[in-house]
Amino acid sequence: MSESWPVAEVLSGGASDVPTAMQRRLYEDMILLRSFDERAINLQRQGRIGTFPPSLGQEASEIGSAHALRASDWVVPSYRDHGALMVHGLPLSNVVLFAMGRTPSLSSALRALPTSIPISTHLPHAVGLAIAAQKLGTDDVALAYFGDGGTSEGDFHEALNFAGVFKAPVIFFCQNNGWAISVPRARQTASETLAQKAVAYGIEGRRVDGNDVLAVYQVVSEAVARARRGEGPTLVESLTYRLGPHTTADDPSRYRSAEEYQDWKESRDPIQRMAGYLMAHGLLTAEEDQAMRQAAQERIQAEVEAAEALPPVEPAGMFQHVFAQAPSDLAAQRRRIEEAVPHA
Ligand SMILES: Cc1ncc(C[n+]2csc(CCOP(=O)(O)OP(=O)(O)O)c2C)c(N)n1
Ligand SMILES: [Mg+2]
Structure with a gap:
């Protein structure tokens, strides 16, 4: 292990290298993501979508990381990463449709895998995509x-082991x-940091203040640049906080203290921090901020309307794409549904 091994250090601040237009874009996308999450929670409460995992509080991690990619790179998401997918080009109507229990097709131009509900099963796939890019002779990367x-x-x-051995151009982005x-970080692992797990696999590890969108953008951009140069993978630990419930089916007041929540909300909200920074540097006015929020609401309204305008799915559709030749019990279930729901 090198003496200068940097993973215990939390990287933060240092905005000077990020172009002004990108700084505003990062802020605008964080507003859009939070507005979308708030709307999605309302839709769930009204019974218009199913269970939804909001990313309230994690906007800087989602938006800052995804903006470090270009269109030909791969996003490999878990269930909470609609913010990253949105930045990479997924229409928000698609997120609404998914939460309605539909299986909207992904554009083949969008370089993203479908959302992984099982935890971490998508990480080996990200390594596979990265090795494929390597073998094809491109300098595309995968961000998981x-x-x-x-x-x-x-x-x-x-x-991580495979990625290290093959120097795969992949970034493991751990929020x-x-x-x-309800399991706190302290009960998850005895390791002092999550980033230090990189050391055992011979890859780079970084910790970043995950509520500082500029720091996240910079740290992930550097990891992407290393991967493109053929210098292998990076594990990034983005230190953030889930301000909302795990999903709309969860009640966090049953397992975490109000003080902990208040502390993060009042002093480390990523959107308030970025607004304060931009305004202090003359890069955003209150009127522009208001206009961004208004535009976000309008865009979300249009996306929700687009999703809800589609005709309802046929219940028997759940049997499609599973078996070429259905086993007899599934075939019987399908017949029962088709009899119960005409035209299904
Ligand atoms: C393989 C697997 N085991 C268990 C679950 C049930 N489960 C869903 S989310 C979750 C906790 C995940 O926590 P974390 O990785 O910290 O992600 P976060 O929800 O905080 O974004 C669990 C245990 C699952 N989805 N997949
Ligand atoms: Mg977590």
Whole structure:
């Protein structure tokens, strides 16, 4: 292990290298993501979508990381990463449709895998995509999203090991939001940091202030640049906090203190921080801020309307794409549904 091994250090601040237009764009996309999450929670409460995992509080991690990519790179998301997918080009109507229990097709131009609900099972796939890019002779990279809880899964360790051996151009972006549903970070692993797990696999590890969008953008951009140069993978631990519930089916007041929540909300909200920074540097006025918020609401309204305008799915559709030749019990279930629901 090198003496200068940097993973205990939390990288923060240092905005000077990020172009002004990008700084504003990062802020605008964080506003859009939070507005979307708030709307999605309302839709769930009204019974218009199913269970939804909001990213409230994690906007800087989602938006800052995804903006470090170009269109030909791969995003490999978990269930909480619609913010990153949105930045990479996924229409928000698609996120609404998914939450309605539909399987909207992804554009083949969008370089993203479908959302992984099982924890960390997508990480070996990200390594596979990265090795494929390497073999094809491109300098595209894969950016995989997962949580602190995801580091306890075997797939996480297999993925890092393989990526290290083959110097795969992959970035493992771990959002340490303090909790894996009700399991606190301290009960997840005895390691002092999550980033230090990189050392065992011979790859780079970084810790970043995940509520500082400029720091996240810079740290992930550097990891992407290393990967493109053929210098291998990086594990990034983005230190953030889930301000909302795990999903709309969860009640965090049952397992975490109001003081902890208040502390993060009042002093480390990523959107308030960026607004304060931009305004202090004369890069954003209150009127522009208001206009951005208004535009976000209008865009979200249009996306929700687009999703809800589609005709309802046929219940028997759930049997499609599973078996070429259905086993007899599934075939019987399908017949029962088709009899119960005409034209299904
Ligand atoms: C393989 C697997 N085991 C268990 C679950 C149930 N489960 C869903 S989310 C979750 C906690 C994940 O926590 P973390 O990785 O920190 O991500 P976060 O939800 O905080 O974004 C668990 C145990 C699952 N989805 N997949
Ligand atoms: Mg977590």
